[in-house]
Amino acid sequence: TRGLLGTGDPGLAAHLTAHGPLPAVADLAAAAGGLTGRGGAGFPTARKLRSVTDAARATGRAAVVVGNGGEGEPAAAKDAVLLARSPHLVLDGLHLAGRAVGADALVLAAAHAALPGLDRALAERGDGARVRRVDLPDRFLAGEESALVSVVDGGPPLPRTKVPPVRERGVGGRPTLVLNVETLARLALLVRGDDAGGHTLVTRHTAGPHGRVTDVAEAPVGSRLADVLPLAGARAVLVGGYHGSWLPTPVAAELALDRASLGSVGASLGAGVLAALPADRCGLRETASVMAHLAAQSAGQCGPCLNGLPRIAAALELLARPAPALPGLLDDVHRWSGLVVGRGACSHPDGSVRFVASALRVFAPELTAHAAGRCSATTSTPFLPVPGGAR
Known part of the structure; x- marks a missing residue:
């Protein structure tokens, strides 16, 4: 494989030298093969392409394709690096997807820091009039599919209920294909005969x-x-x-x-x-810090998330201290977690609770040590990146 990050030069000339021109593709869904989405959910890309094509045909409305470069996840950097180093692979994939579903609108949404590089790439291709680029707010949920559609439509980065799905009613009420920028870049390599998937x-x-x-x-x-x-x-x-x-x-x-x-x-x-x-850091301390951020990033639309995540975060803050915690506090965390799962318009509460539950399992010995007033960490310097923290 030639790889997504291999050229080191983001310019169009270097891109064409490394990868050649974009070939014509009769059936992109077939070419996608077993490729799955790289945005987190891992949904089969071919199935997404076909479902949006079917929705556009059924409604008689042209589809929209949105390239999702939103990385509200503070620990993630892959999409930002990809957009900086290989923007033309992403744009190739965006055009491929647009042709495949008969789209008359192409959108590339990314964090503010990525926009100057994208503007240069669009100018090199003469694509400025064909591809609309959208500045995504720096919010954890901004890249969630329905929240992304809201931003593209000029609204806030708020998720919506899953019915109707974005593939049927997304940007401007039209069938919308949302693909992660890495997925788009991999499509651009796959149609060139590369085992990118x-x-x-x-x-x-x-x-x-x-x-x-x-x-x-x-x-x-x-x-x-x-x-x-x-x-x-x-x-x-x-x-x-x-x-x-x-x-x-x-x-x-x-x-x-x-x-x-x-x-x-x-x-x-x-x-x-x-x-x-x-080994010199405390996993409970790291988890509590991250959970405080996740609670603060709630969209504030659903009660279990709005109320439950801050409660869990506050309890973790106490459990992360090397001191006896309130009796029953750990049981409360488990109980509150059960009340949160499956109750939101998006997967934010479920993902946050999954993260916490795994920490309570893996760092169970540390919970015991903390209850006895001890912590096995030898430094308090944080490790995981959290916005606003000394990371």
Whole structure:
């Protein structure tokens, strides 16, 4: 594979030298093969293409295609790096998807920092009039499919109920295909005969001599997690980001980077984040810090999320302290979590609770130590990135 990040030069000339012109494709859904979405849910791309095509045909309204470059996940950087290094692969994929579903509107939504580079790429291609680019707000939920549609329509980044789905009624009330920017770039490689679907981008967080080291790598699907993320000295491993799962290091070391292997322990790659927590940090402290951020990022539309997540976050803050907690506090966290799951318009409460539940399992010995007034961490310097924190 030539890879998504291989050219090192974001310009159009370098792109064409590396990849050649975009070929004509009669059936993009067939060309997509087994490619799954890289935005977190892992939905089959071919099925998305066909469902939007069918919806457009049934309604008699032209479809809209939206490239989703929204990374509200603070620990994720893969989409930002991809847009900076290979914007023309993303734009190729956007045009391919637009032709496949008969779209008359193409949108590329990304964080503010990515827009100057996208503007340069659009100008190089003469695409400024054909592709509308949208500045996404810096909110955790801004990249959620229905919240993204709201922003494109000029509204706030608020999720909506799943009925009708975006594929039937999205931007401007029209059938809308939303694909992650990595998915679009992989389509652009697949139609050129590259085995792009067999690789995935991951954001890695590891401990370095001067603090956390963050980078983005392209890894073969099915490779050993331990070959992708250095695990030596790790207390635990976070897989999937802040809606993901903590895993004990020995368990993570035996897993492969694919849906079946990760799913066997209740995990998924999610936002493509892998983090090896250093042994000198407290997993409960890290989880409490992240959960406070997740609670603050609630859209405020659904009671269980609006009220439940702050309660859980406040309880975790107490449990993260090396001091006896209030009697029954841990039971309260489990009870509140059960009341939150499945009760929101989006998956934010479910993902947040999954993250917390995994922490309570993996760091159970630390809970016992904290209750006795001890903490095994030897530094209070935070590890995981949280906006507004000393990260």
